[in-house]
Amino acid sequence: MTCYNLALIGFGGVSRAFLELLEKRNDELLEQFGFRLRVVAITDLRLGSIVAEEGVDVPDVLAADPGNGGFRRLGGSTDARNKWIIHHVPADIVVEATFTNPLDGEPALSHCRWALRSGKHLVTTNKGPVALAAAELKALAAQQGVAFEFEGAVMSGTPVIRLAERMFGGLEIQGFEGILNGTSNFVLGRMESGLDLGAAVREARSLGYAEADPTADLEGHDVRLKVAVLANELLGGALAPDDVATTGITALTPADTAKAAEQGLRWKLVGSARRTPGGGISAQVAPRALPLNHHLAGVSGAANAVSFDTDLLGPVTVSGPGAGRVETAYALLSDVIAIHESRTR
């Protein structure tokens, strides 16, 4: 039996859901794949750090709270000793789920570098490091002989990156277009029903679909990072986020949505990229008024979708959740399974 030791960097909603998932599924993972997972360290900005070589006590760490002493009360320390833990804890896999500054990818990017440099496999749900530094991190992983998986960077656990990689052998993906941000998609749907942008955003916020500051969602910055990730992974590009021409939805008015409806069209914020005849890649994020029979027009609410344009099958579209604690935790689990499979083949 193989047992992988995990270090969780960041212990927010996704990491907690991941830990709960492991508790529930460990026997099934053993039966289905022949491995067990054991969390030997956790760090978190609010809770501190804990190391337990025999595995953390799951109910204890889930109950830890800044108000009750965090991990310190469990024998850990008050500070999130990310660098030390990533380097020195004998983990096989570092699970990076902190946060990311879209400009420089930090602090997640440093966590990724430390993990790979210290010879540990790395899985992350953070699109920042992937959008900004995938090539560097992949080279580092290859050099160290470890794996770097990041299915959760786009559309949470809905298989997109690995699907394109594994399900389309023998054909060519010529481009893609996607609805990659649930907040803006929800807001556009509500504007179709007559709300103005402000009212639609307030509703999204009250339902938990939008953050306090929804700028990154509405201005297309979030989608831009995902387009860069997909263009590089699916089309073999080397794009930086700045290479993706980006327009958000904040200029759209109820009059625009009403006019589109009259013409049998529906506004969607579409992130897309395509191979150009010269061998390059053109990538953009922009609102587009799609005909109702377009394969992305029916993607409603907070759902996400990517349509791959393939030479032999035409468009093939996958839609599913674009966010969510459990859904993103599953992305981490699918990454760990992928690492196991790549090691045992």
Place this chain on the structure above:
Amino acid sequence: MTCYNLALIGFGGVSRAFLELLEKRNDELLEQFGFRLRVVAITDLRLGSIVAEEGVDVPDVLAADPGNGGFRRLGGSTDARNKWIIHHVPADIVVEATFTNPLDGEPALSHCRWALRSGKHLVTTNKGPVALAAAELKALAAQQGVAFEFEGAVMSGTPVIRLAERMFGGLEIQGFEGILNGTSNFVLGRMESGLDLGAAVREARSLGYAEADPTADLEGHDVRLKVAVLANELLGGALAPDDVATTGITALTPADTAKAAEQGLRWKLVGSARRTPGGGISAQVAPRALPLNHHLAGVSGAANAVSFDTDLLGPVTVSGPGAGRVETAYALLSDVIAIHESRTR
């Protein structure tokens, strides 16, 4: 370098597209996967049989026609010597793409049995043998140590069976619902525009979406076979097609579609299956009036889709072509690639 010798059983549109695809992609397959494919035998009811151990002459066999002597003129024989060829030609992989009687799966089912019994890998696009005898054929393949792949049995080359098998490790598929027949979906769409069933069927026929006798499409018999295949593959069932309660769309009238539209609904012919609390599987094919924001409501024209209901991600939907020569030929290629990968891991 690995070279797989193929015997093509049936040389209709799909097999021809497959042969053309191999010609075009052989160098890329070698580069990407490290193998080459060589067609060493073809049999066809109209053209006869040809065997060429060094590989058939592709332009010659593509130009063969019953009017110009078929394969006999190329040194072959006038009769389709399926049984002899499957048993005695030194092929590694038998590519079965003949036709299938939905009642007993013949003649395709016999071809499948012969191929596996003679120790050859088998790929097929025929849903009949898979719907009627997958368990028997899989047991035979396991006993002989060969592979049996049939991605093309459902939704042509759109990854569905293999996607569910490979992309959802660690979660549970609790059920699925799908639009699995392009003809009936096209007809329903045209009925929404006000045509009656007869006129919609005539239009489908004139566009090549419907066969001369569209009964199997309109009465749900085609979908029933696909539901049985998916229920068995995705949910671990042991259903026969007769276990799938089936109602087609022929009782629907323009008044029904108009009334649905008034209520914000849209009729779709949905094939579905679901685990029942007792550990069984309930499966059916029936027209359903779906709300417009349902993940299958936007699947229009001749497109197909399957929505997997998963415990961790909720519904994940894949849509793409459900038929087509090149699209189904790609299913065969993806099966061959899967065989290669399973042998070289």
